[in-house]
Amino acid sequence: MSSLPIIKGQRFHNLDYFRRRSGENYRLLPMRFIALDDTRYVVTNFAGELIVLLRETMQQLVRHELDTASPIYEELLARHFVLDDDSDVALGLLAIKYRTKQSLLANFTALFMFVVSLRCDHSCPYCQVSRQSADRHAYDMKPEVVARAIDFMFRSPSPTIKVEFQGGESLLNFGLIEQIVAEVNARNVVENREIQFVIATNLAPLTDEILTFCREHHIFLSTSLDGPKSLHNANRPRPGGDSHELVEHGIQRAREVLGHDQISALMTTTAESLSQPRAIVDEYVRLGFTSIFLRPLSPYGFAVKTGAVGRYTVDQWLDFYRETLGYIIELNTQGVPIREEYTALLLRKMLTPYPTGYVDLQSPAGIGIAGIVFNYDGDIYASDEARMLAETGDRRFRLGNLINDSYEDVILSDTLLDTLSQTMTEGVPMCVDCGFQPYCGSDPVYHHATQNDAVGFKPLSDFCRRNMEVMRQIIRLLEDDPQSAEILNTWL
Amino acid sequence: MIKLHARLSHRTDAEPFVARIVRNLQNTVDRNREILLTNQTETMVPGFRGYLMVSHTDDSSTSDSPIWPLPAELDHLAEGDVVRISPRSGEIWVMYRRASTFNSMLVTERCNSYCVMCSQPPKVANDDFLRAAYLEAIPLMSPETRELGITGGEPALLGNGLVELLNACKTHLPQTAIHILTNGRLFRDIEFCRALSSIEHPDLMLGIPLYSDISYRHDHVVQADGAFDETIRGLLNLARFQVPIEIRVVLHRDTVDRLPQLARFITRNLPFASHVALMGLEMMGFARANLPALWIDPADYQPQLRAAVEHFDRHGMSVSIYNHQLCVLDHDLWPFARKSISDWKNEYLPECDRCAVRADCGGFFASSSLRRSDHIQAIEAAASI
Ligand code: SF4
Ligand code: SF4
Numbered sequence: 001m002s003s004l005p006i007i008k009g010q011r012f013h014n015l016d017y018f019r020r021r022s023g024e025n026y027r028l029l030p031m032r033f034i035a036l037d038d039t040r041y042v043v044t045n046f047a048g049e050l051i052v053l054l055r056e057t058m059q060q061l062v063r064h065e066l067d068t069a070s071p072i073y074e075e076l077l078a079r080h081f082v083l084d085d086d087s088d089v090a091l092g093l094l095a096i097k098y099r100t101k102q103s104l105l106a107n108f109t110a111l112f113m114f115v116v117s118l119r120c121d122h123s124c125p126y127c128q129v130s131r132q133s134a135d136r137h138a139y140d141m142k143p144e145v146v147a148r149a150i151d152f153m154f155r156s157p158s159p160t161i162k163v164e165f166q167g168g169e170s171l172l173n174f175g176l177i178e179q180i181v182a183e184v185n186a187r188n189v190v191e192n193r194e195i196q197f198v199i200a201t202n203l204a205p206l207t208d209e210i211l212t213f214c215r216e217h218h219i220f221l222s223t224s225l226d227g228p229k230s231l232h233n234a235n236r237p238r239p240g241g242d243s244h245e246l247v248e249h250g251i252q253r254a255r256e257v258l259g260h261d262q263i264s265a266l267m268t269t270t271a272e273s274l275s276q277p278r279a280i281v282d283e284y285v286r287l288g289f290t291s292i293f294l295r296p297l298s299p300y301g302f303a304v305k306t307g308a309v310g311r312y313t314v315d316q317w318l319d320f321y322r323e324t325l326g327y328i329i330e331l332n333t334q335g336v337p338i339r340e341e342y343t344a345l346l347l348r349k350m351l352t353p354y355p356t357g358y359v360d361l362q363s364p365a366g367i368g369i370a371g372i373v374f375n376y377d378g379d380i381y382a383s384d385e386a387r388m389l390a391e392t393g394d395r396r397f398r399l400g401n402l403i404n405d406s407y408e409d410v411i412l413s414d415t416l417l418d419t420l421s422q423t424m425t426e427g428v429p430m431c432v433d434c435g436f437q438p439y440c441g442s443d444p445v446y447h448h449a450t451q452n453d454a455v456g457f458k459p460l461s462d463f464c465r466r467n468m469e470v471m472r473q474i475i476r477l478l479e480d481d482p483q484s485a486e487i488l489n490t491w492l
Numbered sequence: 493m494i495k496l497h498a499r500l501s502h503r504t505d506a507e508p509f510v511a512r513i514v515r516n517l518q519n520t521v522d523r524n525r526e527i528l529l530t531n532q533t534e535t536m537v538p539g540f541r542g543y544l545m546v547s548h549t550d551d552s553s554t555s556d557s558p559i560w561p562l563p564a565e566l567d568h569l570a571e572g573d574v575v576r577i578s579p580r581s582g583e584i585w586v587m588y589r590r591a592s593t594f595n596s597m598l599v600t601e602r603c604n605s606y607c608v609m610c611s612q613p614p615k616v617a618n619d620d621f622l623r624a625a626y627l628e629a630i631p632l633m634s635p636e637t638r639e640l641g642i643t644g645g646e647p648a649l650l651g652n653g654l655v656e657l658l659n660a661c662k663t664h665l666p667q668t669a670i671h672i673l674t675n676g677r678l679f680r681d682i683e684f685c686r687a688l689s690s691i692e693h694p695d696l697m698l699g700i701p702l703y704s705d706i707s708y709r710h711d712h713v714v715q716a717d718g719a720f721d722e723t724i725r726g727l728l729n730l731a732r733f734q735v736p737i738e739i740r741v742v743l744h745r746d747t748v749d750r751l752p753q754l755a756r757f758i759t760r761n762l763p764f765a766s767h768v769a770l771m772g773l774e775m776m777g778f779a780r781a782n783l784p785a786l787w788i789d790p791a792d793y794q795p796q797l798r799a800a801v802e803h804f805d806r807h808g809m810s811v812s813i814y815n816h817q818l819c820v821l822d823h824d825l826w827p828f829a830r831k832s833i834s835d836w837k838n839e840y841l842p843e844c845d846r847c848a849v850r851a852d853c854g855g856f857f858a859s860s861s862l863r864r865s866d867h868i869q870a871i872e873a874a875a876s877i
Contacts, residue, residue: 012608012715012782015746018708049760074750078705078757087707089724093761096728100763352807353763492806 022077022086023068029090031081033058034435034468042435042475046426047097049079050350052479100353101438104370107158110357111371113384114149114180115166116141117173118376121204122238130168140173145378148402150183152374155407160194164222166373166384171205181217198222202236202243203250211257221254223247225265225287227273227280235270251287265289269296269320271311277324285331285338292328293341294321296466314462318469325473332487344491346474349439352492359383361441361467365423368399368416378402380410382419385445397445419444422455430458436471496586498563503582504556508621510587510628511541513573525632527577529562529569542577544569560584574632576625587629595633596641596671597626599657603646605675606715607701609744609786611776614645623653630660637668648678655687662693669695673740676700677719679726689733699738699769700727703747705757713746724761731764738767744779744786748793755800759807768804770797772815775859783863790820791867798822818853820865823875830854841868848873 033043033053041058044050053061053072060066061082066073068084076082080090104110118139120130131139141149153161163184165177181197188195197219214221225247226232232244254263265284267273273280284292296317328340345356359366367382374380378401381387386397397419400410410416423442425431431440443463447456458464477484511527514520523539530536531546542558558577562569563584569575572590577583588595599622603614633640640661647654654672661670670693679685700723703713707720730737739758741747747754751770758765772790773779779786790797797813804811805828813821813829821829831854838855847853847870856864 012606013712015708015712018711018717022708074706075753077707078753086711087721089707089721092728093724096731097761353760489802489806492808 019086022084023073024084026064026066026068026073026082026084028062029080029083029094032433032435032437036472036475036479040479042472043081044435044438045079045081045094046438047080047094048101048349048353048438049081049097050475051075051079051081052475097353101355104355104357107156107160109156109369109372110158110160111162111164111359112149112153112156113164113166113371113373114141114146115168115374115376115387116170116176116180118168119172120167120169120202121172122169122202122236122243124236139168139376141176141374141376142378143179145374145376145402146176146180146183148378149374150180150187152380152402152407152410153184154187154191154193158193160196162196162198164198164200166200168376169202169205170199171201171203171210174205174210178213181213181219185217196220201250202247203254204238204243204246206246206250206253208253208257211253214254214262215258219258221258221263223250223263223265224268225251225284225289226267226270227276228283231272231276231280232283234272235268248287255288260288264291266293267295269294269317274312274316274320277320278327281324281327281331281338285336290337291339291341291344294324295342314466318466321470322473329477329484329487332490333483339491342470343474343488346439346471347488347491350471350474351489358441360443360463361439363423363425363437363441364420365442365444367397367419367444368411369420372399374402378404380405382416383445385443385449389445389449394449396448419454428455428458430464434468436468439471440467494568494589495565498566498584500560500563500577500579500582500584502560504558504579506558506579508576508578508580508625509541510574510576510625510632512632513544513569513571513575514540515571519571527575529571572634574629576629587625588633590634590637593638594641595637595639596643597629597657598643598645599623599626599647599654600645600649602649603644603675604649604677604716605646605719607778608713608715608746608782609742609773609777609779611774611779612643612645613777620653623650623657626657627660630657631664633665633668635665635667637665639669639671640665642670642672644673646675646678647672648674648676648684651678651684652687655691658688658691658693658696662691666694669697671697671699671738673699675714675719675723676726676730677716677722679729680722682729682732685726685729685733685735689730689735697736697738697766698730699740701740701742702727702754702758702762703741704750705754706750709746709750727762727765731762737762737765738769739765740769740771742771742773743788743790743793743797744773745788746786748788748796751793751796752799752803755803759803759809763807763809765809768809768811770800770811770813772813774815774857775862776857780859780862787863789865789867790816791865794820794822794825798825801825801828815854815857817855817865817868818849819847819869819871820867843868843870846870848875 029045031043031045033041036042036052039055041053041055043053057072080094083090118131170177177199184195197217199219200222203223226235229244233241236243251263281292325340325343328338331338345358345361348354348356357370359370362370371383372380373384373387375387380399380402381390382397382399390398397415399413399416423444425437425440425442428442431437444454446463447461448454451457477488511525513529514526515529517537520526524541526540527542527544528537528540529544529546536543544560544562546562566586570591573586574588576585576587600619601615658670661668702710702723704710710720711717727737739762758768773786775783801811811828813825816829818826818829831852839858840850840855844850844855849871
């Protein structure tokens, strides 16, 4: 840089003058780190800032031996991993970032799942809750339960409320859905919240009448699609063996009436899925979806106890995840827009200051406060998994009953509060020192089901192993594979 | 380039005053605050604060009457414009042009920074009269004015005076969007922020420059120790009161290298910003003197600019590029380019005459003749989409 002139007797100072107080005296700000591979560390802070450092650099940094004239020093300054005498706004900025990152906590519960019926026309082997019953009354939600549920829901301070209708097959009790929508909308004239309705359905019972109602009330549909026909039908048996045909037809009809992006699909990974990642993704692309969510099969309830999930290990799932993600990125480079949602969630957590509402990746855990479940019989569960667990006889995460318990009884229950305070990963053994902590969460229902302890011993936890490896994979792609990084950066 | 200052043909012994130009007598509201712009000396309507004669007859004015020939360089003066006349020094200053979409009020020339590329180098003289003049001018401006800027110097040095000006805007120009250009440093005072936000101006935006994610690099650009910390504190305070913020970055040798990092810093730490403006260097003031050190051909910083713009866009932050000729911008950046150079500042080259995108291109500052990109080249019609 050529030097600056003196104008009107006032001298311009060069950069070194302004840098004179920087350097030497740097202090470390709070940080956590974890090995990425043999030579590198992932370094993060509680506000979600992230940097990957070589092992030597990491060592120099913590020994206060880092060359403060090096470019990496400026990266550490800018991400608020170090502080020096030239500037002290880092603490204020960290505070506002942490506040932004935790901002959803202030809104409290935003997702309310209404299990309107346990009846179902399918008999999926991995489903723990549905019933094949002709008796409507035994397994449908009762009117007095509905009234209490809506009262309960509006006690939440959240300015946005998502009402999700669940089953069984929710559409088998469509009449009740209509009533709930009408009642919620009537109440909302005064409450003035931003309300979004979602019907989770296999689409088999879909009719034009239902679609017309959905269009009138801007109701979003969420369905299940496990992959190509053979896989989907094997996973989701129903009389006639036509689940895939019905869902494909339903998706088309829903798009015609509601609009292309008013329906999304969720996929469950079974042992049969593991060998066909490309076929699954291709099927999503063929049906016009631009996103796919690679969910591992939840090992709850029956599945854990009967060993059904044991049919694949977390490492098998991880191989499947890495391969599928690679294929999805490859499709993107060819101009096919499709993204993987779990990856996108984590990218948002790593690369933006904002939180995601995703229940399993929260600290404290998202149970009860990110989402809550009203079962058909009035029982209140901390999450969908909690109610599945209850179906096996373990009611550990049942928070109360709508008829017998008040909002305060439920929200201030020891079951909920103890679990929340125990699951803050900031203080959980192993998580407390883990570089992935700011993006991770805790799944108390899972840990209770597998280790009989809501916190769990993380070295033996598949939840931990899965998240660690997923995050390592994402960070490796961002660091080492510019072409993939370019694609991933568009998924925010 | 339109002239906004001129000399009057003679001086008279009277106090300076601010008045609105009236051409059509039907438009008069308060003649004591109006100047009649006329060419009919014979039938002169009495009662106006002053008169400007379009085709002047040399003998019509005596040294004591407020009647002046319209200076030739102000022939653009029109109905509804607001001027300030200083009879003793014989000066006229056009404060506001009704037809312009780029009116701004330079409320002080004093500043607490000393930016290496300042286009309007600060002065130290007391210029309180500016605030007073604008307080008089604001009620005379058209309430239909869409946008009005407040610039300096550093307008926040006015302290309560700035609050007063803003209040006047809210009262007299309730429909007008106000854009204040400030370095933000003085907003580190939370009470000042509170005072500003308590006006509850319906359409206010503060444009605040941030030149680096690294404190001493920013301080170097603005030539003020500790300025980075003050500006960041100001930004956080303003955010706390939900005052809308625009972040502005002037691109030159000292700011382009870490532009992608700055973009990352902004989306991480200042996600409340409503808009980011990335601006080409205007070669006026200090930028002229410091040009050898500051100049970088915009064509040479396209990779950094592109990375920054992509980053903002992916993070959902609205971003615009100002003062850049389309032919030096990567084609992918065209959607972000705004035709921004003020109407009285922009110029084109002969090359531009055969350019297919001239109509969408902001062209050049008049000052750009000093140094231009080596890559100015007319865009062929086929490449213009
Ligand atoms: S669960 Fe595992 S990956 Fe997640 S924060 Fe805890 S230790 Fe880290
Ligand atoms: S040739 Fe002239 S008009 Fe065309 S893009 Fe370049 S500067 Fe603009």
